[in-house]
Amino acid sequence: MDIKGSSSICRTCRKEVLVDNLALHESHCGRFLCLCPDCGETVSREQLEQHRLEEHSQVPIFTKKSNTAAAARAREGAWQEIAEQVNA
Numbered sequence: 225m226d227i228k229g230s231s232s233i234c235r236t237c238r239k240e241v242l243v244d245n246l247a248l249h250e251s252h253c254g255r256f257l258c259l260c261p262d263c264g265e266t267v268s269r270e271q272l273e274q275h276r277l278e279e280h281s282q283v284p285i286f287t288k289k290s291n292t293a294a295a296a297r298a299r300e301g302a303w304q305e306i307a308e309q310v311n312a
């Protein structure tokens with residue numbers, strides 16, 4: 225199989241992309257995706273905060289898998305704070 229042109233790896237999603245398209249692809253990718261600095265996984269920009277909290281957070285509220293009403297309220301409060309920071 226003949227491959228026309230050479231390809232390169234997108235730094236954001238790590239897909240193989242034709243060099244001709246790479247600049248366009250990366251700018252598009254970079255707008256919607258980013259790499260998690262903690263695990264190197266590709267996560268959508270919107271979900272990065274949530275991903276980091278759920279996967280890598282040291283905050284006990286999120287790491288503790290508790291189903292009590294108090295824990296649920298605490299989590300909700302914490303999410304509220306995060307939402308306010310994001311929207312600020």
Ligand SMILES: [Zn+2]
Pocket residue numbers: 234235236237238239249250253
């Ligand atoms: Zn990409």
Ligand SMILES: [Zn+2]
Pocket residue numbers: 260261262263264265275276279280
């Ligand atoms: Zn991660």
